[in-house]
Amino acid sequence: MPTDSINYKNSGYFSTLMNDYLDQKPNLQSLYNRFASLENFEGQILEKQKNFNDNGNFNDNKRNVLVSVLQKQYATVETSALTKQNIEALENSNTFTVTTGHQLNLFTGPLYFLYKIISTINLTKQLKTQYPDYNFVPIYWMATEDHDFEEINYFNFKGRKFRWNKESTGPVGRLSTEGLADFFKVFELELGSGTNAYTIKKSFQEAYINHSNLADATRHLANELFGAYGLVILDADNQEFKRTFIPFMKEELIHQTSHKLVLETTKKLKNYTIQVNPREINLFYLEDNLRERIILDPDSNREEKYKVNNTKIEFSESEILSLLENHPEKFSPNVIMRPLYQEVILPNLCYIGGGGEIAYWLELKSFFDTVKVTFPILLLRNSALLATEKQAKKADKLGLSWKALFSKQGDLLNEKIKILSEFPIDFTPQKEHLRKQFEALFEMAKKTDKSFVGAVKAQETKQIKGLENLEKRLLKAQKHKHSAELNRIIDLQNDLFPNQSLQERQTNFSEFYLEYGEDLIPILINQLKPLQTNFNIIILT
Numbered sequence: 001m002p003t004d005s006i007n008y009k010n011s012g013y014f015s016t017l018m019n020d021y022l023d024q025k026p027n028l029q030s031l032y033n034r035f036a037s038l039e040n041f042e043g044q045i046l047e048k049q050k051n052f053n054d055n056g057n058f059n060d061n062k063r064n065v066l067v068s069v070l071q072k073q074y075a076t077v078e079t080s081a082l083t084k085q086n087i088e089a090l091e092n093s094n095t096f097t098v099t100t101g102h103q104l105n106l107f108t109g110p111l112y113f114l115y116k117i118i119s120t121i122n123l124t125k126q127l128k129t130q131y132p133d134y135n136f137v138p139i140y141w142m143a144t145e146d147h148d149f150e151e152i153n154y155f156n157f158k159g160r161k162f163r164w165n166k167e168s169t170g171p172v173g174r175l176s177t178e179g180l181a182d183f184f185k186v187f188e189l190e191l192g193s194g195t196n197a198y199t200i201k202k203s204f205q206e207a208y209i210n211h212s213n214l215a216d217a218t219r220h221l222a223n224e225l226f227g228a229y230g231l232v233i234l235d236a237d238n239q240e241f242k243r244t245f246i247p248f249m250k251e252e253l254i255h256q257t258s259h260k261l262v263l264e265t266t267k268k269l270k271n272y273t274i275q276v277n278p279r280e281i282n283l284f285y286l287e288d289n290l291r292e293r294i295i296l297d298p299d300s301n302r303e304e305k306y307k308v309n310n311t312k313i314e315f316s317e318s319e320i321l322s323l324l325e326n327h328p329e330k331f332s333p334n335v336i337m338r339p340l341y342q343e344v345i346l347p348n349l350c351y352i353g354g355g356g357e358i359a360y361w362l363e364l365k366s367f368f369d370t371v372k373v374t375f376p377i378l379l380l381r382n383s384a385l386l387a388t389e390k391q392a393k394k395a396d397k398l399g400l401s402w403k404a405l406f407s408k409q410g411d412l413l414n415e416k417i418k419i420l421s422e423f424p425i426d427f428t429p430q431k432e433h434l435r436k437q438f439e440a441l442f443e444m445a446k447k448t449d450k451s452f453v454g455a456v457k458a459q460e461t462k463q464i465k466g467l468e469n470l471e472k473r474l475l476k477a478q479k480h481k482h483s484a485e486l487n488r489i490i491d492l493q494n495d496l497f498p499n500q501s502l503q504e505r506q507t508n509f510s511e512f513y514l515e516y517g518e519d520l521i522p523i524l525i526n527q528l529k530p531l532q533t534n535f536n537i538i539i540l541t
Helices: 016-022 026-031 038-052 062-073 081-089 112-130 180-191 195-209 214-229 239-244 246-255 257-268 317-326 338-345 355-361 365-371 389-397 409-420 428-448 452-481 483-496 510-527
Strands: 003-007 095-102 135-142 154-157 160-163 232-235 283-287 290-296 306-308 331-333 348-353 377-380 383-388 534-540
Touching: 016 026, 016 355, 016 377, 026 257, 038 095, 038 112, 038 348, 038 377, 062 081, 062 232, 062 239, 062 338, 081 135, 081 214, 081 232, 095 112, 095 338, 112 135, 112 214, 112 348, 112 383, 112 510, 135 214, 154 510, 160 180, 180 195, 195 214, 195 510, 214 232, 214 510, 239 246, 239 338, 246 257, 246 283, 246 317, 246 338, 257 365, 331 338, 338 348, 338 365, 348 355, 355 377, 383 389, 383 510, 389 483, 389 534, 409 483, 428 452, 452 483, 510 534
Parallel strands: 095 135, 095 348, 135 232, 348 377, 383 534
Antiparallel strands: 003 534, 154 160, 283 290, 283 331, 290 306
């Protein structure tokens, strides 16, 4: 199958921070533990093995708890032999995880949900080949405690947004799937008929209509898509897991350690966009229909020291610590504390995420060091553009490279019209010639009357501006003359980059599954290479 790739930096879709991280710039090296290369995992394995088995900060039975909870969560799930084997292997001290996390987007949301998980699965395969004495388990950490329902309650299919209209105030994993039967009736009409359409309908129905909450529905769907590859799906909204995390949540409540350390780290990132800013306390209070920040009471004269934002719930220090000991499930880590929670309960070596996720992980290294938890290797997930053979042939016919198609549409059309035009419409040589002529005039002005310099400068600006206006008019005229070909370019780019954005951030997998069926996942598994920092163009045949 023919493929192509573009360096992340050349794609134009990655931040300066991510490009500098991938280039391993010296100013960022203190913000991560080891860079993501196959050989660096040897040191990571040894460090995590010692740290995870160190009983100084952790419970003795972390692995037992992990396996026990996972087995309970999979009790009613049709589980592949490989997934069962991976869960059982987690009891052994030579087994480690590679983890990705994602929100519970309706019907997986955009395509990069798949790319995250495939990157994770494929990396565990590579690690097993490189380090055969160890076992490596791919983990999908479901973001069941998130409460940003508006971010996950829709997906795009063939240019149309399908939105689930429902009220939600608490953790989305506990949200009832009631109402999705009516949603499904609308969606299935768009799918039409055929074997692949039937499979998509069946998958949606079995996941969302046959399960009572969003966590169980998402687990079912992810397991259906990736269970054969041994993926283990974890729901951390769990009392036993939270009990393991009590010492760290207690530290957060009493000393607000993360706030101080992360704030210091963000100063090192002052030349970049800061992804997240820490709160004073980076924990939420959690109930079925409530997830609100825990805040320190600013009024020191009152007995209550802690309050739950936007509620009347409040605690003294002794009360909130008692609640933590007896009901740790009522506390939920936010974006700053969640990574630590993950690394405390999992024997994890590497976190795989998008650019935004890696950016906030880079704020956390000093915090991890202070609480003595091994900081994982950070790997940018695979990115891909899926194109049909027909689209690839159309690009060839139009004389477009993949790099050109990644350009902003205005730039792409301007460059193309310069090629199509029978004569040059770039007036740069004329403008340079004009500037040289004015250089001589400037010298004359300086020698005769210095007040004359301003008049010369004004005239130069006017004439350069005139050339630029002529250039724009000529460009516009040529665009009109070649409008048919330019419209074909626009149509192709819009097909590949919906809403002039990355396809992987817009399109749902079902759009491609409808055409390629059960071959889609194996194609992606075979083509995506997690340690290669290239944007993959995959031609589907």
